[in-house]
Amino acid sequence: MSAVMDERYSRKVALRHERLYGHGYQGPGSEAVFDRLAARLDLRQGLSVLDVGSGLGGDCLRLAEKFGVAVVGLDAAPDMTGICLERYRNSPIKGVTFTTGDVRTTALLEPASFDVVWTRDCGAFWSEQEKADIWGRLHQALRPDGQVLITDYCKGPAESTEFDNIMDAWGQHMMLPSRYIEILTAAGFTDIVLSDRTEDLLNSMLEGRELLLTQKELFMQDLSSAEYDNLLDRWNKKIGFARDGLLVWTVLAARRP
Template sequence: MPVLKKNCSAEFLDDGQYSKNGILRYERIFGHTFVSTGGLATTQEFTKRLALKPGMKVLDIGCGTGGSAFFLARKFGVHVLGVDLSSNMLSIAEDHKLEMEPEVQERESFKKLDATKATFPDEHFDLMYSRDAIMHIAEKEKLYSNIFKWLKPGGQVLVSEYIHGKNHPNHPQEYIDYIIDRGYQLLTASDYGDVLKKVGFTDVHAEDITGDFVEVLKKEMTKFRGMKDEFIQEFSEKDYNDLMGGWEIKVVRCNAGDQGWGLFRAVKPGNSS
């Protein structure tokens, strides 16, 4: 299956899928401050799996407009560094930060940073968290090798990602074109889990949650239809049709076995302090 084998640039993201208009459109579906599937609801569900204590340090890779970072800081009392390549995402995240209560603002920072080129002290973070973002990065083994070093012993990984479905590698051209257009660098769920194991993580859970993805997409479409007139007034009918069409084709791809969604958890061996 021919796909691009390079990481997405900041310009590619800001000028394409993550233009400011595109981001604000996404927030209308996912919810205020969120640009990942399911918004607050999936964030609450996924983070039930985390063992976090106040004062711990979290690295949020591909933090988007800050939704998960704000939630983690508020819910668990942790300090979150959100990094993203998209200047548009970070600009909106900083605006949202001003809306937050002072104690959340104090625990929150955002930085424009290429995660594949980042340097952090060894054993610095307690959690690396990412929602539907590392799928833009080709060099996953290199990135996770660095994350392994940055995490403290006992440190956790929690990541959701688009993945290849059961048809891989026998996908139709429409799907291949979509992957190339978005600059996605996807793996199957099992291959993703193998990357985590290869760099040293243990207690690796690589779940294919495509069924959950489809259900969330359907709920989001129902919600979106209910705000059609309001959305068109704020944006445009073309914006509405583009987004609705995008959600509908995702469901088709998932049901056909091409596209999917994965949830990945892992632990760095050792005892946390």
């Protein structure tokens, strides 16, 4: 991973962001949001799911518990996988495996080895060419009639040099949602359905900011004043970008024919 990614997904930062998004999550993690996403797929007992960028494992556990699917959580951050393994040892939920690896190179992606690819919010860290290459690999890893669920941060219709510069500094590669459809189509996916769910992202970030403000003393237990101010500033910037139409939280569902 890059230095930006190493820091962003270190144990300390991941657990801090989990306080803002909810247990097991690094992005919108309410059960209502999960249920709306899961409803876009035909999930049923016996299917095998690959969660790419599984983070702190929130979706992996919900998928296994609610639908009886077997889930492999793949994440490039060793700290993330470590936390999941620590927690899962004490979980009554069965059928989940966590592993550290890079989707670009992992040997997990054998041909026709999964029924579902599920990925939440990690694609923004891949360049446009990496997205094309990765979705080509994932297409091959799916069985015929395999399903895909993606959430990701995309560029909205508005223009802002400040937004572009900040996304570059954060290591995120923004593109229009329509370009995502083109990449998935070129990789061989069909039945692609795109939805703008920025409302869910905005609601989650507003709840997180409220926690930052009302539980400041708790956050200050492991943050300096400068770190706290930087975290609050980052949250305010993301809220502003979403409200101004610069940042779009995109949901896509697709199939491998």
